[in-house]
Amino acid sequence: MHSMKTLLTMILTLSFPIQYSILWAASTSSLSGKVMIDGSSTVFPVSEAVAEDFQKANLDVRVSVAASGTGGGFKKFCKGETDISGASRSIEKSEMDLCAENKVAFIELPIGYDGIAVVVNPENTWAKSLTVAELKKIWEPNSLVKNWSDVRAGFPATKISIYGPGPEHGTFDYFTQAINGKEKLIRTNFNAANPDALVTAVKNDKTALAYFGLAYYSANKNKLALVAIDNGKGPVLPTDASVTDGKYQPLARPLFIYVAEKSLGRPEVQAFVKSFVSSLTKVLPQVGYAPFQASLYPKVLKRAEEKITGTLYSDPSRRELSMGSLLNEAQRTSQVRPARK
């Protein structure tokens, strides 16, 4: 035992200089300066992961990532205090006005989707779909739902075991907001656990109902049964298509970063945004979000390269459009007016 420990310590100690030398070798870039990021706590883990890798490759660039929330982030961003702002919704009219007031032009870059899957055990034959009202009935504070029959007449009178991520997860905030109308508002007597453990729980518990990030469902498709969500327009299952074309509501939302046009003139911000967009297909699944189809990211990057300012959602009805068609359309417009600055 002891000799093993000594050996391990020796290996660790000896490997330190090696690790450092690798870091030094990688730092051949000549970029320097500071990149300031703030905004949504949902986007925070993505920015943080990208920032970490970026700083390893560019030792002279300092990237600071904060999480004041989408609204709090825009307040600073539109005063010109930050370079990049993460957002779990598109920018609002009042925020655009504030930006305009301070002459902050922004470039909107959609980065992927935050979707929630509602799942049951594969042996559950009745809960093929649930309405948003039924979800609220199950999850609202002081909910009286104890059996499946309490959810909908016609469901069996067997126990319902309710599972969800604990309040430390961004998915918790989003789900409580989307279903119960206010963040962190929820019944207290549900089984909280981390998403990996939730997957195992639902797989083994025939009475289970759970929600968690869509990425966890995608990685465990054969062990779980998906519940379609009915938001008044008929049941919709979360698929790549229904999530990205905005039909799977209210449990999917696009995530964005907003980059200040002025900041994008600095080479370190340019390089950071580029590395941000190109690492999304790798980083998003790691933190539990759904990336777009890979073919959309070059179009996102193009928005940054050509500095196309303004939002894709010039009016609210455009939220119904899929990200693919939004980006395609935006690209056509930019090709007509390539000189736009």
Add this chain to the structure above:
Amino acid sequence: MPEFFEAPQEKPPGDFNIKRKLGSPSLSFFELGFRFFIYLATSISVLTTLAIVFVLFREAFRFFGEISISEFFGTEWHPLIEPRAFGVLPLISGTLMVGIGASLIAVPVGLMSALFLSEYVKGTTRVVLKSAIEILAGIPTVVYGYFALTFITPLLRGWLPNMDLFNALSAAIVVGIMIIPTISSVSQDAFEAVPRELRDAAFGLGARRYQVALTIVFPAALSGFVASVILGFSRAVGETMAVTLAAGATPKLTLNPLESIQTMTAYIVQVSLGDTPAGSIEYRSIFVVGALLFLMTLASNIVAQWIARRFQEKYH
């Protein structure tokens, strides 16, 4: 001046230079340097403890500026869910259920295997068996957690179909298995340190091996055994990863081990993982829970030392 550095009382006649040759024992450069370093080493651990206690209690004090003591000893704990509640009893019940449950499993098993290893086997067999038990201590706790969730719980649900999938019982069992090596190793060392003569005397009087083990070795090594139990219990109470995976994270005031619970350390980790701003009441709540856990562990240490002193058989 420490006794062991004093010059020999009886100097050999004629050898007056011995002191000068070695230099003054209490003032030599190396002596002072050595003293300084051992003093420094001791103060590092003492100061760290003091600093931790200071930070814990400072934040805890601020917490009680906002939450009354009576609310703190309430029965509902959900500081991160609206409407918030700060009653710590569910966390205490969850912690004790896992800690005591694990001890109920690990203490008898650990004690028996320690007696077996120290009194019944010798040589290679002893070394091999001891290493085999210690391997248990080398398994990562996350592995224990999934072992509980995917093996122990489904097994138990065969007999107890009403059991929750996340439950305190599997957590207690798996943590019990985890702390067996702690209890067994420390106890075994204590048993082996009991002087050979005591055993020989008992054998000489015609005692059987089990009588020697239970009436001679065990009472003589009681303080070592109690220390092992305290170490094991502290580890059970402090265990986080395996418990969170096996028992979920549902703070609930219950004595039913078939339900999901949350322990104090699991709560601390839960808040640390989220994006809780420093200085907020949720942030302070983890220090309060930490301070309470510290007081609980301190109390159990004091009780254990009292037990060990009270019942220790002294042979020298």
